[in-house]
């Protein structure tokens with residue numbers, strides 16, 4: 001995670017990984033790439049897509065060292081094959097390519113955990129997605145704004161809050177597990193998550 | 207539209223994919239009734255994507271790329287079909303899948319004259335995932351929980367000392383809250399309840415049943 005003090009080198013480095021400012025030009029590059037894969041089954045485009053996202057998926061698989069290297073490679077394969085198969089379901093108006101890939105990676109990782117724990121369930125992680133997603137243009141615009149805002153504000157989070165978010169989202173630790181690991185009271189973990197969510201302006205009125 | 211929602215804490219754990227399967231299924235079912243929580247989840251998911259993009263990439267060799275390229279022919283791209291007509295059946299697809307039929311086809315265990323329970327199999331061995339059918343105006347005897355209880359109203363509604371709840375409303379109670387829900391007078395109420403410890407009736411009249419109320423997880 002890059003924090004407020006990221007050096008120029010780090011910024012250049014992350015830009016070369018496709019992590020750019022709020023206008024997100026490079027992010028659009030991946031959406032176009034995905035659209036191209038969907039339209040023509042373009043393998044060259046798929047190869048570029050793979051070279052960009054596979055290392056992130058592998059990092060995601062290995063964070064929290066919950067999966068072995070072999071399982072991490074298996075996850076990369078699964079996610080990439082799913083992306084190939086489902087490319088035509090990708091709607092660039094609704095989501096950025098990276099959000100789409102992240103969702104697939106998260107679902108595949110959850111399924112893999114359950115498989116490894118020999119869970120005997122009729123449900124796959126994909127079944128947990130709501131039957132319909134919001135489709136009004138307003139909701140889509142909101143979503144794009146929210147992403148840009150999160151992107152922008154991420155660097156302003158205090159390290160202790162950023163650390164908890166990484167534990168929960170990337171390492172897949174529950175609030176209780178994160179608390180045990182960091183030797184903090186559960187309430188502290190919960191309040192750090194809540195504070196981070198407030199700072200990133202993610203919370204909406206319900 | 208739903209008035210009672212899961213907390214942001216719960217939604218965060220749901221979106222991050224770390225809630226136990228049975229609880230996750232209950233939240234997912236609520237989202238089908240609740241555009242606000244869907245929108246909140248979408249934002250929490252954006253956060254996940256931003257964190258994902260900021261991971262330090264771990265190199266992946268060309269061997270793996272070639273393996274995947276070789277498998278592309280086995281996995282022809284799907285021509286994507288739109289989600290089913292939302293008007294068909296009001297129950298969330300995930301629940302329909304677990305029920306394998308409608309309410310009348312389930313096997314119901316009669317607990318009291320106004321309460322019957324049907325247990326659904328999710329594969330989560332730590333949580334009981336069950337439908338509660340309360341007759342119109344019927345009451346669930348006052349009880350307490352040693353664990354947590356998630357409730358989602360699927361049909362009709364009920365009330366307790368804290369308020370009244372209708373279709374799509376979601377409630378989460380921690381251990382040791384005591385309550386005695388009563389179904390609304392107008393129609394039978396069906397709720398989904400996810401428990402990690404059995405109910406305990408507190409009134410003298412039903413206390414004898416406690417030993418029989420074992421957790422039916424799985």
Ligand SMILES: [Zn+2]
Nearest residue numbers: 208211240243
């Ligand atoms: Zn809601």
